[in-house]
Amino acid sequence: MKTMIHTLAYTALLSIALSSCNDDNAPILTQKDWDNTATYFKPTDENMFGTYYKPQLGYVGDPMPFYDPQAGDFKIMYLQEYRPNQTTYHPFWAVSTKNGGSYTSLGELIPTGTEDEPDAALGTGCIFYDETNKVYYTYYTGHTADTEVVMRATSTDFKTWNKDRTFFLLGSNDGYSRKDFRDPFIFESESGKYHMIVSTKKDGIGVLAEYTSTDLKAWKHSGVFMPMHWGADRFYECADVFKMGDWWYLVYSDQNAVSRKVCYFKGSTLEELKQMTAAPTFPDNKEGVLDSRAFYAGKTASNGTDRYIWGWCPTRAGNDNTAVGAAPAEPEWAGNLVMHKIIQHEDGTLSLGSVDGILNKYTNNTTLKVMAQSETGVAESNDNYMLSGDAYVLFNRLNVHNKLTFTVTASSNEDIFGISLARGTDSKKYYSLIINPEDNNSNRKINFEQKGKEGIGFIAGIDGYKFPVPADNIYHVTICTDNSVCTVYINDNVAYTNRIYGIQKNCWSLDSYEGSIQVSNIKVSYY
Template sequence: MALVGAMLVSAFGCGKNGANAPVKEEAQDHTLYPMAAESFVGDTMPYFDGGTYHIFYLADMRDGKVGYHPWALMDTEDFTSYEFFGEVIPYGESADTQDNALGTGSVIKDKSNVYHAFYTGHNDIRSPKEAIMHATSTDLKHWEKQPDDTFISDGTYSTDDFRDPYVLYMEDEDEYWMLITTRKDNMGVIAKYVSKDLKTWTDGGVFFKNDMGSDSNLECPTLLKYQGEWYLTFSDQWPNRVVHYRKTDDLTKGFEKPEKDSFDGNGFYAGRLETDGNRLFLVGWNGTKVDHLDGGDYEWGGNMVAHELVQEADKSLHVVLNSSIAKELNHPLDNNPQQYTESIERKDSSYRFSGKEYEMVRMQLLEGSYLIEADIADYNKDGLFGFAFNPDEEQVGNLNLVFDVKHGEIKFYNTNQLYAQDPQTTVDFDFGDCEAIHVSLVISDGVAVMYVNDTVALTARMYMSQGTDWGFFSIESPVSFQNVSLSK
């Protein structure tokens, strides 16, 4: 296939014109994918209590200090607005302390209403590098470290990969379980430790072993019972760096790997489950990019992103747009195009592409937080189409979300050289059973999250989704973009 960046779009110049006036932004703007004023957001540790989701996170200061990643806290009720409290658990006071850097952990409340934070203490100059550490609190904001409760691997598991404790209370056993990311026999595993008092922990053996055909570590595990089913989540540290899940109705039987075992691509990492008993969320982060340039590689830490999950009849989980975000972004915006290729047939907010060469509808720039929705239909088995942002002089996006029907994939390209370079993100999608695709695309704070058919998400860092034109396109593929709407 010819490079899209080199394709001629001669028909576009004599295309039809729409309104060029700037969009009136009368609606309140929103911080949907937050980061704190003083830091980026690293691994998140969501904890629901008292009607509020308390989102503890590793504060990625990037300040060059020897110590790093203190725990910080933000609160939310519905993942549309946030209250920040800053640092709540500091890293160690000297370079040789075990918790010179804090790592991921979890929070739980005991029977006496005391809160317990279990976290990773990491120090590259120590051996072992990692230990499990403990702090307590009565208000979630002021914590007292409990250094006497620190423990390390006894050698059964890796002493340098021994982290990300997730603690839950097992009512039937009247004991606490702690899941730990570690390694055994050169394989990534999740170990289980058991305690009666949240102070002394006993090795309970390997809880889950990597079943993905790699030897990757299984980072940031979560184990949670929701609507009668147990769900285990983890993120593969390599090679794909995506969040996976397993399910079972009985922990003694082991876990089932769902047909679709991930929720998003590599633009969303370290997702952890939390529920209020009704709604279920997966909370992770979208990384910044090197030098804060769209063409760069992902870095560790960035903006927090939360997906809402729904349980299907077979107990599988699908990712959907948070219904609270949809309610917030309800202020309609003018969606008249600036231009569109003359071979495209337009009727109100629907556009039918002929399939001739490269066709595009170019829309005016948007800023802040906004929602794009569309139904995509009438495509064939070789269809290639999508959304473009920051288009160049040939009307080809420098950022592209591409639906590749032939290969059963949705892709994100941070370049205009489609198919000359590899996509930065790829997620699988079965187009075969779809007469139409419904797309909900949320843009906020340089982060784009696209939900497709309430089945899959694709999260991408797109700095230039702010303040530049955008549009939708087809590459030699007949397709219809119907009911295109914008809201803020």
């Protein structure tokens, strides 16, 4: 009799547990019929991200990538951001990677100074390896409330770093701002001379100051490297100079609240590059913009074959996808480490593309299943979908880390289409990336919108840049997601980064808003 009572009690508890699986807002640990439900589920990010690195505690600020010829890997120092920070803050932590697919933490490498020292807080810098003497140099920013100064540390093994307390570059000694003098970057010119550029101001206007050296130790002031092409409200951070093929490039982050994006200039020679900001002469029809406002402080490194760029994707206050920090506000500072490949086109223009080491991680294939669709405007044939007018097709749930690839063939330049994420059949709000016609349909741009009955529509401050309509009207799209971080690539010519909470374990849709499109080669994979 006692056994029967226990069995009945267990059965009742099991019934309660199973019935709770129908609650789409249940915690992620409950048993849920993921395959056969399509209502919205409220997930949370994993503490550790699998692709777009975030430390277990804190966040990634301004990355400083470097290819280590001794170890044959990329090492990325970054400003370790805590919330809240201590009185002394932003020590240099680091990770290493072979291909960008995964990272190994190297821990803290360069600590802050004390409250009374010029590097009470650390700011962005760079790493350079002296092959002759087998010494690693890190030049970095020492920051206090009223002064910024360039400092350095050295190492012979990239593990133990020694600060040189005899070396300081103070901008006010050379006619530059005392308070804004930061982000030193070193490159070697074709003459063999070493150049250091520093982001600063002269007479209240942003400039890049130049210093030169023959031994990486003693530096001589050489004047203004480049003037800024806008007035006192612009300041170029995290500058990076490199030669790729026949072209010289400057990559920088525009601190202005309206722009706040990673951009570039190009020149056929180093001297020509220096003149590009004076007019200015933009390198392409998108004013040199490389990504959205969700990718900042981008700096590059090359292994001699390929060049990559690392920046940080900001978090959103309150996990609110609409809290993007549109001007005059700014996004939250720091987040996840995002990596793109730099693609150089025949005319020397640059775009950002996907990284093979990341793409190759998504090895498990998802079987596509239609969960819902609009009453009209959808036709399917051999796994290809024709969408016309205001139509959508909703697919089964994504995993936590996803890769989506598909091809869109538009019928005209006027078609409006996109993809929606964090969507369920009961969603009153969801989030859409819309490929929108611009400039009398000669260009397109990725817009971010909150759709649904309670959606606010267009979200200012996180749209992409304009790009030409493909001549054949075909868009090859790749989307990689890791928890809430999302990167989008189109035709090796467009890159777009965003943070969208709620992607994982929810459905997604392909959407048509006007005109008609054909979507083919749809593949979803995960790891």
